[in-house]
Every structure is written in structure tokens, then in C-alpha cells.
Amino acid sequence: MSNATQLLRFITAGSVDDGKSTLIGRLLHDSKSIFEDQLSAISRTSEKRGMTAVDLSLLTDGLQAEREQGITIDVAYRYFATPKRKFIIGDTPGHEQYTRNMVTAASTANLVVILIDARKGVLVQTRRHTYLASLVGIPHIVLAVNKMDMVDYSEARFNEICTEYLAFAAQLGLHNVTCVPLSALVGDMLVDRGDNLNWYQGATLMELLENVEIDHDVNTTDFRYPVQWVCRPQTEKYHDFRGFMGRIEAGEVSVGDEITVLPSGRTSKVKEIVTYDGNLQTAYAPQSIAITLTDEIDISRGDMFVKADYLPTVAKEFEAMLCWLSETPLDKNRKYLVKHTTRTAKCLFSSIDYRVDVNTLEQHANPTVNMNDIAHVTMKVQQPLVFDHYQRNRATGSFIVIDEATNNTVAAGMIV
């Protein structure tokens, strides 16, 4: 296997029993990513549970308590690779209440596979998962119409489902959807094409995963560089060295570029781009680097380097879509912490504008925000944040909310 493979992160979303675990098990199995000891462990379990065939869905089962309950209740990450790509699967359960888990897994995904049972067609859950995928801005959507074997591999049924789904997706402004018919149980159109779906000319699920173009999933135009750590070796050799370390969240930067430091607004020029492997002329998102400047200006963690051609917003107040993650509801009378890029600040919710019903997409003027709720809010922060709209830039438009009393992460936010 060559080293020149790309990394693709994806998640699967479906209702219970749509075949998600079988599909993941099949991808791992047919791409030869399942190991013999795992296979023999699940054969033993399958036998114990009185099953005749090896249940591939057991591969994605996790922790002991969950195994005892026979359900998965959280996000689990799985890995497999083909000669073209390395894949990270964020495996989330299809359970009703777990909006928070899907949002969590979706936050880092390039692609979502939305599963449908061909017999059932587009369900309320399908709409919910699609809405969440659009909210979190997953760049690519694959509609996997599973259990085609149960509908006689009917092309008409497949087309009917796709038409209905694509119309719904278009309402949400989603146009990057690819539909694929498959049978996870039999193995048709996952890794192998099989013999049952010859009317389908498109790519198999694996081909889609291997070939979808992801270079532009990060914003490649607006340079954004949150300062993470200031490197001051204070050795003789590096006496005056001040390297501003961080990861390029968007765009690119070159030696000699004029940069602006926000929120202060001071400007300077890039003197060097320093890495362990030698200095660079140009660096791109998402590289982790260190930058030195030609001027000595006061810069610390939480500041952001940008270029003057497309400036982010610097403000103490903004609107956001929030996904509430905590069992304790949002309390408008309390102060929370917001962590946004490398900056953490006190915040409060000046208004809860509406809550979105994830099943009907209706907006409700409802002042309480409970776990798994999606709400539109207006927030105030004690210090200014340097941000972009989430739609334009996932990295500088996202934040988490922390409850200072428990230190728990209570919400995920997307600036609108």
C-alpha cells in the first residue's frame, strides 16, 4: 500500500434495523479489514445468541454494558483502508433520542451515508437525519437504499424513493446527493456489484467513498490561522525566536504575505514558516506550522492571523444554531463559557429565538431548550470572537458551550 492515500471521514445514519451495522460490517469484511480473531469472536457470540449465520452487525458493537443491552448508545469510531483511501467511520445509533450523537459524529465528517429500508422508503427519521446533515454542513451526502433484495431489486421502487428524497433535499438547499441501491445483507453494490442490480449504472458505495472529491471540503480561499501556542525556546541559538504555532484552518499563507492580527487589527509580514521538517515557502490548510513575523507585536493564544482580502467578523454578539447536548436544560439566567477556535470566553444567551422540530422542520417559539433540541439563539460574549458564518467556514463558525459548574460540554453551536 502506498503512502499517498487521502483520509476520508464519514458517518452512517439510519433508523434502527435499516441495516447500518450490517452495512459497516460488510464494508469492513469485503474490503478485508476484518481480522480473523474479530470474526471468531463474533461467530462465538452469534452462536451464543442462537444465530445460524455470522452476524456482521456484531462487529460494530462496543462496550460491555451496551453489549448486555444489545444496543449501541454512543459514537464509536472504526477504521479501514483501501489502496486509495483511509477511512474513519463515525458510527452513531439510529435511536430516536440521539440527535446529539449524530451531530457529534457529523461535525468532523466529509460524507454521510443515509440509509433507507427500500420497503419503508423516506421516513420521518430520514428527514431528520438529512436536516441534521445540512445543519452541520456535511459536504457530501449518499442516499443508500438498502434491502433491495426485499423489493425484488425493483428499479421503479428505487427511482420512486430517490425522487421523493431529492425533492426533500432540494428544499434544504442540498444538491450534493448521490443515490445508490444496495443490499448490505447479500453484498450487492457495496464493494462488489453483484448480479442483481444490473439496471444500475452508477458507482458502488465503495467507489463513491473512494472517489468523492474532498479537497474543497475545507475553505481554501480565506486564510484563517488561530494562534494556539507561542513558542519561545529561550536558548542561545534561538534567542529572539518567537514562533506563533497553530494549524491553518482555511486558505493558505506564504512567506512575505501581509497579515492582520485580530482582534487587535495590527499588521505585519510573514518572515518564516517553520516546521520540524524545514522551512516552507507556502503552507495550506490543514497543516500545523509555526509562523514568525517581521515585526514584534503583542500576540497571544486566541488571536487570529488573517489576510486583508476577506476579513472575518469581530464581534461580541452573534446569532447561532445550537444543538443542546446536556441533560440539564439551557438556563437563560446563567453564564456559560464558549470555546471558539483557540479562544475561551464567558457568554450568555440574550435570547432563545426559536426551536426547530427536527421531524417536521417547523419552528416553535419555545423558551426551553432540552437535550437533543436544535435552537436559534442570540449570544453575548465577554470578549470579542473572530468568526465566519458556519456555512462559509466550518472551522471558524463552530463553537462549544461549557458549563463552568460541571465542566461538561453542554452545547454545540454554529454561527449563522
Place this chain on the structure above:
Amino acid sequence: MTAHTFTHLDALESESIHIMREVAAECKNPAMLFSGGKDSIVMLRLAEKAFRPAKFPFPLVHIDTEHNFPEVIACRDKLAADLGERLIVRSLEDSIKRGTIVIKDPDKPRNPYQSVTLLETIAEFGFDACMGGARRDEEKARAKERIFSFRDEFGQWDPKNQRPELWDIYNTRVHAGENIRVFPISNWTEMDIWQYIAREKLHIPEIYYAHEREVIRRGNSVMPVSHLVQPKPGEKVEVLSVRFRTVGDMTCTAPVESHARNAQEIIDETSTTRITERGATRMDDQTSEASMELRKKEGYF
């Protein structure tokens, strides 16, 4: 480098560097666990990439079971010395002397006790964050663990009470007495580790590469003969070409038969291997499918 040549190793590397810098910036008194094994050697290189030209803003810590392979300990000491970084070693023997560990059978694996000494070391130095080289692909229970994993005052991990982790915004906050385990290479697989070792030309202990060794066959495994593992009546000592895929406790770390003499040959061999790393080589994990999870709850990594 252009955006188009950003490989999966580049992506993983950049993510790990980002995590280490978050730890350095947000935690008051972090440490990095370092054993001299291949994963921790990869971690060391990532730390160099994250913090050079400065020194690491944390010490290296090793919890020595004194059941370690001498080659690995030698490598641990040499690497720390070459890099000029501070290495703190605490031994299970110290805990045994203190009476906080009572060993029933001195020749049995000592991994289960490591957590005691680790927690004592955390208390001794007041560490609020320990970075470790565990990976999610190693074992099922790890697959759900967060990159920043929270431990209560008893060092315990509660799989039901983990903070959700979104984007790459990490919540590093802890109350006094609690601490975090951070796993910067969570998303790496065994294959990624070997590819990175090859790419970076990392020096790792020789026992990872094929060598002739005296072994005994026990069940499905071959066990290395050492002062801790001696043939029982009826067992035969053989000399085989073997390599180790993990290098833990000598009493329970089994090598695999192999002729791979460098990282590239291991990559080729691993591409076709049909057994997981832990399944092949850790006798203590085989006892129960859920044994790792139980140990994690007790404060083991």
C-alpha cells in the same frame, strides 16, 4: 507540498500536533507517557514536530513494570537522552514496597497493577493531564473513547459519562483532583504507525523486527523464553524467526512468526495479516472480550 499531496499521514500528523498543542496551552501540568514502544516513539516524534525548536512543555513519564524487555528500556533511555528531555520513571516495585500493590504471583502479568503506580505518580507530581499513545483501533472498548478522556478522583473512566467531542474543539477543563488522559494518536491504526515509522525513519527497538529467538508454544501463541518465562515439564524450546507487534509485559507478550526485517517489510506483512495486534500478542486481553474495559474503569490507560 500542495493541498493535493496532503496524504492521510499528513492529516493524522497535523491532527496529533494540534491536540498536543491544545494540551500544552490549556492544561496546567501535563505529562507524556513514554515507554519506548513503537507508539510512544511515534508520539515523541509528533511532540518534536509540535514544539521544536523549543523543549517539550512537559516531562516524559514511564511506569515501569520491571517486566519490560531490556531492549525497550534501553531504547527509552537513549531516546530521552538524545532529545535532552526530562524522563521520570516510577516503578511498580515502589508501590509494592509501599504496600499499595500486593502481588500474588510474581511471574504473572503485571499490567493490571500499572494503574496503581500511575495514579500514585499522577498524585506525586500533580499532573492534570497525561498524554498516552493508545489508539482506537487496538480494541473495541477504545473505539468509543474520546481523545480527551476524563477521569474522576479515583482515576476511573466512566463510559456513560464522557463529554461529547465536536469538530476539533476540545474541552480540557477539570476540577481539582480530576485529570484527563489525552490520546493524540487515537485515529491512527497499526498500519499508519508502521507507515509513519518508515516515512520518518524512526529508530525503534530491534525486537519489533524479525530475529531468531527461543520460544515455547503455548496454545495458539508462542511465548518468548526469559527469566520470567521458562519451559514447563513437557514443553519444548524452539528457535524461530519472530517479531513483536507490541512490547508490553514479558510474561504475556507473544511474538509472531515473521521474516520482516524493516518497517517496509512489516507494512507488506501487515497488509496481509488477518489477526488484530492485540488479539495476536496480548494473552491478558484474550481472557475476556471485555477485559480492557474493566481495566480502563480501574484507571489503566
